[in-house]
Amino acid sequence: MKRTATAAVLLAALATLTACSSDSDDSTDAAPAKTSQAPEVSEADKAKIRENLGYPPEPDAATAAAFVKALNAVDSDIVHGKDEKALSRGADTCRAIKDYPERAKQVDVTNKRWSSPTHPEGHGLATAEKILDTTHKHLCPDF
Incomplete structure (x- = not known):
């Protein structure tokens, strides 16, 4: 079970890598809001990560x-x-x-x-x- 829990955490991290996030500054300064974007992970890389973790390919x-x-x-x-x-x-x-x-x-x-x-x-x-x-x-x- 510990291995499965670890794999689940890694899959969640993979999902996070593909999401975008932004931080906005609520102050009244004229400076533009800071925006950060997570690096993109290709579908091939996601498939390889799933395989390395022992999961099947994502089903169509x-x-x-x-x-x-x-x-x-x-x-x-x-x-x-x-x-x-x-x-x-x-x-x-x-x-x-x-x-x-x-x-x-x-x-x-x-x-x-x-x-x-x-x-x-x-x-x-x-x-x-x-x-x-x-x-x-x-x-x-x-x-």
Whole structure:
């Protein structure tokens, strides 16, 4: 789990690198506001960072939609209307597949990771297996 948390922090840092920020000066001085921009990170660099962290490539729109649709077919409470969150959890689940070769551990980690407001402790092991299989099929079939 520590490795996954570290990877999540690095992905958040990657997202920050691609965002712009500005600092404005609220004083009444005539000096223009200072603006700073984070360096741009190319899509190729982002893909390489994801790969180095052990995550699958970012899914295209069709793959992402198919993944969300498949999860909703298992139980609509899995995604509960938060598609981006589901994609992030899917990436984490792919990491679990890489990190834990034992199926039982993968299912356990998946159950803990995929909670919802109505299932704060996870959806149970049977549903976790379906989530794991769906994630593996759609987001990281090569893992």
